[in-house]
Amino acid sequence: MKLQVLVDNNTYIDHYYLGEPGVSYYVEIDDKKILFDAGYSDIMIRNAHSLGVDLKKITHIVLSHGHDDHSKGLKYLFSQFSLPNATLVAHPGCFAPRWEQGRYIGSPFSEEEIAKLCLYQPSRTPCYISENCCFLGEIPSSNPFEERPGTGTVLLDGKEVPDRVLDDSAVVCRTGKGLFIITGCSHSGICNIVEYARQVFGCSRIAGIIGGFHLFDADARLYKTIDFLESSSVESMYPCHCVSLRAKAEMMKHMEIKEVGVGLSLQF
Structure with missing residues (x-):
């Protein structure tokens, strides 16, 4: 497996890429070339070009959820590239309209529109992209401390x-x-995600985690999350995007935290 960070809040010192408060990763595993999330703007495309990633060759697009800092980049991707044979995997609720404090924060496309641009494959249940790569679908809530207070509003069933x-x-x-x-x-809870990943694969060993953990305050949820991750013996931790500096500082007291920025390349 190879992973390259195309979009993150941060860029490394003396690495001249572009950053924004969004997420996009390019992943190669087995014979698949996967774009995971698309960021907020066209910088995913610009950074991909600078990093030598050919977006014309992607076989799959996977969306973690429908918020615009993860999905709005699709607008620019499909305006520049024709990808009718790329498979887009997402939860069926991913393309529902969303608002927060009066601002639209949902995907730039509806389900009907996205289905005309690529091979749309919605799934609430685990969906294998390849033998060794799986989209988890809807995450069960198994840890009471990982509440889902929600973000804004969504249009469901009218x-x-x-x-x-x-x-x-x-x-x-x-x-x-x-x-x-x-x-x-x-948003579903990083500990819930880890537990479900173990259940789906029947494997307890976690080699690493990268992405947003939605942790901001030094509160009970953060410390219970730290306890869970520490007891899980995660080998490589890459918290980024929606993890505050304060949360990272508290995590670093208990485990090694690695820096994330546009241009980071990982290989396992």
């Missing part, structure tokens, strides 16, 4: 209701060192 971001998911890659988990924001 009604605008509080959005609990049930479409939030992750991708898991099986490597020789164990499972490597790729998240977007972990």
Whole structure:
């Protein structure tokens, strides 16, 4: 498995790429070339070009959830590339309209529109992209401390209701060192994601985790998350995007935290 960071909040010192508060990773595993999330703007495309990633060759697009900092880049991707044979995998609620404080924060496309641009494959249940790579689908809640207070509102069945971001998911890659988990924001709870990944693959060893953990405050949830991850003996931790500096500082007291920025390349 190979992973390259195309979009993150940060860029490395003296690495002249572009950053924004979004997520996009390019993943190669087995014979698949996967774009995981698309960021907020066209910088995913610009950074990919600078990093030598050929987006014309992607076989799959996977969305962690429908918020615009993960999905809006699709607007620019499909305006520049024709990808009718690429398979897009996402939770079926991913393309529902969303708002927060009066601002639209959902995907730039509806389900009907996205199905005309690529091979749309919605899934609430685990969906294998390849032998060693799986989209988890809807994540079960197994840890009481990982509540889902929600973010804004979503249009479901013609009604605008509080959005609990049930479409939030992750991708898991099986490597020789164990499972490597790729998240977007972990609205569903990073510990819930880890437990479900283990259940789906029947493997307890976690080689690494990269992505947003949606942790901001030094509160009970953060410390219970730290306890869970520490007891899970995760070998490589790459918290980024929606993880505050304060949360990272607390995590670093208990485990090694690795820096993430555009241009980071990982191989397992």
